[in-house]
Amino acid sequence: MNYGSSFIIRLTTIRSAPNIDAGECAYETNAGSARLTAHKTQKRAKAEPLFRVVTANMVQLRADENSMTAHGIRTAAVAGAGTMGAGIAITIARGGFKTILYDNAQAALDRAKPLIEAFFSKSVERGKLSRERSAEIIANLSFTSDITRLGNCDFVVEAIFEDIPMKCGLYAQLEKVCPPHTVFASNASTLSITQLAAGCGRPDRFVGMHYCLPAQVMKLIEMSRGIYTSEQTWDIAWQFALATGQHPVETRDTPGFILNYFCVPYHNDVIRIIEAGVAAPADIDRAMKRAFDFAMGPCELLDMIGLDTHLRGTEAFFAITNNPRLAPPPLLRRMVAAGLLGRKTKRGFYEYESAAMFGG
Amino acid sequence: MNKYMVIDTGASRSFEGGHEFLRGASSEGEIAVYIGKGAGRKYVADPSKIVIILELDGECLGVHTGEEPGLGESNVVGFNRFRLGESPATNLIELVTQTNTSKSAAEAARALFEGAGFDVAVCKDFVGRIVNRLIRPMFNDALRALDEGVATAKDLDLTVKLGLGYRKGFIDPLYKSGLHHHYDVTSALFEVYGQAGYAPTRRGVVAKQRSLKA
Numbered sequence: 001m002n003y004g005s006s007f008i009i010r011l012t013t014i015r016s017a018p019n020i021d022a023g024e025c026a027y028e029t030n031a032g033s034a035r036l037t038a039h040k041t042q043k044r045a046k047a048e049p050l051f052r053v054v055t056a057n058m059v060q061l062r063a064d065e066n067s068m069t070a071h072g073i074r075t076a077a078v079a080g081a082g083t084m085g086a087g088i089a090i091t092i093a094r095g096g097f098k099t100i101l102y103d104n105a106q107a108a109l110d111r112a113k114p115l116i117e118a119f120f121s122k123s124v125e126r127g128k129l130s131r132e133r134s135a136e137i138i139a140n141l142s143f144t145s146d147i148t149r150l151g152n153c154d155f156v157v158e159a160i161f162e163d164i165p166m167k168c169g170l171y172a173q174l175e176k177v178c179p180p181h182t183v184f185a186s187n188a189s190t191l192s193i194t195q196l197a198a199g200c201g202r203p204d205r206f207v208g209m210h211y212c213l214p215a216q217v218m219k220l221i222e223m224s225r226g227i228y229t230s231e232q233t234w235d236i237a238w239q240f241a242l243a244t245g246q247h248p249v250e251t252r253d254t255p256g257f258i259l260n261y262f263c264v265p266y267h268n269d270v271i272r273i274i275e276a277g278v279a280a281p282a283d284i285d286r287a288m289k290r291a292f293d294f295a296m297g298p299c300e301l302l303d304m305i306g307l308d309t310h311l312r313g314t315e316a317f318f319a320i321t322n323n324p325r326l327a328p329p330p331l332l333r334r335m336v337a338a339g340l341l342g343r344k345t346k347r348g349f350y351e352y353e354s355a356a357m358f359g360g
Numbered sequence: 361m362n363k364y365m366v367i368d369t370g371a372s373r374s375f376e377g378g379h380e381f382l383r384g385a386s387s388e389g390e391i392a393v394y395i396g397k398g399a400g401r402k403y404v405a406d407p408s409k410i411v412i413i414l415e416l417d418g419e420c421l422g423v424h425t426g427e428e429p430g431l432g433e434s435n436v437v438g439f440n441r442f443r444l445g446e447s448p449a450t451n452l453i454e455l456v457t458q459t460n461t462s463k464s465a466a467e468a469a470r471a472l473f474e475g476a477g478f479d480v481a482v483c484k485d486f487v488g489r490i491v492n493r494l495i496r497p498m499f500n501d502a503l504r505a506l507d508e509g510v511a512t513a514k515d516l517d518l519t520v521k522l523g524l525g526y527r528k529g530f531i532d533p534l535y536k537s538g539l540h541h542h543y544d545v546t547s548a549l550f551e552v553y554g555q556a557g558y559a560p561t562r563r564g565v566v567a568k569q570r571s572l573k574a
Contacts, residue, residue, distance in 0.1 A: 212522075212523040212524070218522070218523060218525075219522055220519065220522035220523035222519065222523070247522055249515065249518065249519050249522070251510075251511065251519070252510060252511075254510065258505070258510065258511055258515075258516060258519045258520070258523075259519060259520065259523045259524060261501060261505060261510070262498050262501055262502065262520065262524075262530075263524065265497065265498075265501070265557070266494065266497070266498050269493070269494055269497060269557070270494060273486075273490070273493060273494070276486075277484055278483055278484050278486050278489075278490065278493065279481065279482065279483040279484065279489075279490050280482070283481040283482050283483060283490065284481070284490055284494070286452075286479055286480075286481045287442075287452060287454060287481035287483075287490040287491050288490070288491065288494065288495070290442075290450060290451055290452035290479040290481070291442045291444075291450050291452045291491045291495070292495065292526065292527075292528060292533075293527045293528060294524070294525060294526055294527070295524075295525025295526075295527065296525055298494070301524075324555075324556070325497070325555075325556075325557050
């Protein structure tokens with residue numbers, strides 16, 4: 001397929017094509033840039049065959065280039081050594097894959113490495129992992145700030161900030177160093193997978209894999225296809241998720257997927273009622289946990305996510321949806337400006353003695 | 361624990377079917393707890409009490425005590441034991457204070473409920489308090505997501521259970537507890553705050569209309 005030519009494909013919602021079952025879509029692409037707009041429509045049956053034809057053709061076109069199977073992954077990388085990236089690296093390494101944690105900032109790696117090692121030590125202490133197995137996993141895990149070290153990776157999970165230019169800049173670098181068969185997955189939590197795929201150079205070998213915090217504990221992965229994600233890529237990613245012991249759930253490529261569709265506005269509501277003096281963080285957490293048997297209170301979860309991460313997420317989400325509940329609350333901006341980012345800085349809504357990773 | 365007396369003013373949503381807390385009350389005490397639908401209307405101001413505790417429904421405590429500027433220190437607090445629609449009451453007590461509530465009254469109320477084994481969350485006197493203020497927009501989002509086909513009810517609940525540790529999900533408890541109750545709460549919140557997140561959903565309206573038909 002010539003991605004340089006300008007063309008428009010009209011697509012319509014259908015349950016059997018879960019990557020676009022939201023409504024009528026006009027997808028325009030020109031020289032690698034893409035724009036997606038969705039409109040509600042009742043014309044479901046009419047466009048369904050068109051979409052299938054396009055998808056089938058793409059799979060056919062890519063079949064020769066892509067010889068990797070779902071079982072062919074040996075080495076996987078995680079790009080981004082923040083809280084989420086480190087947690088994802090744990091799940092992949094625990095699944096028995098050679099795992100590389102990459103970050104262009106050496107400081108992020110220096111912070112992640114002892115936290116990951118401490119996590120596995122804790123797993124041994126708690127009897128969840130044998131000492132030998134822990135040693136094997138750690139031996140299979142490497143850390144690098146040199147992106148060329150990702151040249152032998154079969155699968156790369158990107159877990160950097162919710163910023164399209166930043167993510168696309170990373171994909172451009174990965175595109176240069178990774179072989180053609182490598183599947184790119186994004187841990188994007190609010191951004192469109194199709195939009196990110198359009199800027200990655202290999203839109204058919206791109207999927208959304210949104211892990212939940214803390215990734216090393218929570219089993220769920222919200223998986224989303226972009227419009228051009230091939231069936232083969234989807235199967236590889238799905239099998240990979242299962243092989244790492246996670247529980248994939250297919251979600252639509254809509255802002256926030258399912259979890260952040262609920263969580264981001266909820267967390268903003270929480271911050272606003274704190275700002276309004278309705279209740280203190282500890283009282284809010286206690287109330288929500290006791291009323292609904294939630295595992296964590298919202299302020300505890302925000303501290304774990306990182307308030308800076310939440311701010312970036314809600315800014316990105318607001319820009320896409322214009323939903324006033326997604327506009328960053330002033331208190332959030334003040335806390336981030338003051339360095340009160342949560343566990344990672346040992347102070348957010350609560351104070352912490354260490355920045356150790358949760359679980360083990 | 362201070363001795364407390366309970367004044368029953370009618371059907372109580374917090375203590376439907378009785379509770380050990382009611383059985384532990386005395387005929388008189390330094391603390392007066394008014395329970396039931398008429399708690400706010402029937403309470404009698406008494407400065408000699410350490411604290412007077414009024415059961416609230418959806419209303420603000422200020423409806424019963426006033427909140428005009430210049431009021432002196434108050435020994436009255438409000439409370440509500442959270443329950444979702446027709447589900448059994450939870451162990452959570454939302455304890456409501458006003459800006460002029462004395463610290464000693466609030467602390468005594470908290471100690472009383474905690475001593476009786478409840479979990480207490482203190483909040484200011486706002487409609488929806490903590491839980492309804494936060495959970496109702498999420499429930500509305502879930503109902504809209506269901507209407508828009510984002511996922512099936514089962515998958516929505518499974519995702520929030522696995523991904524967020526919300527052990528009960530959203531859709532299942534809403535329907536089991538009576539969706540028309542959710543409509544009532546969101547209507548009240550929307551009237552006060554006027555924010556779209558509280559606006560009753562199509563599914564809520566349908567459930568309410570069906571409940572009126574029955």
